[in-house]
Amino acid sequence: MNPRPAGDGFGLHLVTDERVPFARLLEVVDAAASAGVDVVQVRAKSASGREFLRQARAVADAVAGRALVLVNDRVDVALAARDAGARIDGVHLGQSDLPPTTARRLLGAHTVVGWTANTPAHLDAASAFPAGTLDYLGVGVIRPTSTKPNHPPVLGVEGFAGLAARTALPCIAIGGVVDGDVVALRDAGAAGVAVVSAICAADDPGAATRAFRTAAAFATPGAVAAR
Numbered sequence: 001m002n003p004r005p006a007g008d009g010f011g012l013h014l015v016t017d018e019r020v021p022f023a024r025l026l027e028v029v030d031a032a033a034s035a036g037v038d039v040v041q042v043r044a045k046s047a048s049g050r051e052f053l054r055q056a057r058a059v060a061d062a063v064a065g066r067a068l069v070l071v072n073d074r075v076d077v078a079l080a081a082r083d084a085g086a087r088i089d090g091v092h093l094g095q096s097d098l099p100p101t102t103a104r105r106l107l108g109a110h111t112v113v114g115w116t117a118n119t120p121a122h123l124d125a126a127s128a129f130p131a132g133t134l135d136y137l138g139v140g141v142i143r144p145t146s147t148k149p150n151h152p153p154v155l156g157v158e159g160f161a162g163l164a165a166r167t168a169l170p171c172i173a174i175g176g177v178v179d180g181d182v183v184a185l186r187d188a189g190a191a192g193v194a195v196v197s198a199i200c201a202a203d204d205p206g207a208a209t210r211a212f213r214t215a216a217a218f219a220t221p222g223a224v225a226a227r
């Protein structure tokens, strides 16, 4: 399943920020969904399973079908939210989560399964999965970021390009990404970007989302000439 990029073909993923009060986070998600985000990933590293389930259901309600909704890390929470009637489109898994092959079997073919890959070895592992296991890779970090303590080594745009060139899977750049990075990351082979702070910490999350969309339109080959 395609993570449904907007008309410019560039995927914009909003990853939720657990530092933001949840009521405000739902406002952020609503504004970003209205402004054209493609994917909302629910990330709640310090929440209990029950609290994570509550958040996943509430975010899916707020998105109301305007973007794909993915659950970070937890296949069980994705399944539980679906069981409760929420529209959950998939999961984003890290290297220490359940294997993507297991997630694919449990969640089914019509589900987005994304996986974190920050090294050549991770890319080799990704390419060893059966075809159709993974929909995209999350690759980073582009810059140091306080959002993820102990994040993997900084790749920069050049390091990202080196990894993206080694795989046919769509690569989503993450970590310290701002709208001004979109053109360079697209040139470096990014199929999209995933951001936390650039949207969640913005005074106007709708405007912040539109800034990414505008940048993506300019970054799209042919888009400028077509306007």
Ligand SMILES: Cc1ncc(COP(=O)(O)OP(=O)(O)O)c(N)n1
Pocket: 013, 015, 041, 043, 045, 072, 073, 092, 093, 094, 095, 114, 115, 116, 137, 138, 139, 140, 148, 172, 174, 194
């Ligand atoms: C799109 C995207 N890419 C990478 C990550 C990072 O996932 P992970 O390494 O599992 O780290 P946590 O997000 O779980 O802290 C991501 N979440 N999304």
Ligand SMILES: Cc1ncsc1CCOP(=O)(O)O
Pocket: 015, 140, 141, 144, 145, 146, 147, 148, 151, 174, 175, 176, 177, 194, 195, 196, 197, 198
């Ligand atoms: C979840 C995650 N994985 C790698 S960096 C990161 C956080 C990115 O947050 P920000 O966009 O605020 O730098």
Ligand SMILES: [Mg+2]
Pocket: 072, 073, 092, 093, 094, 095, 097
């Ligand atoms: Mg993870």
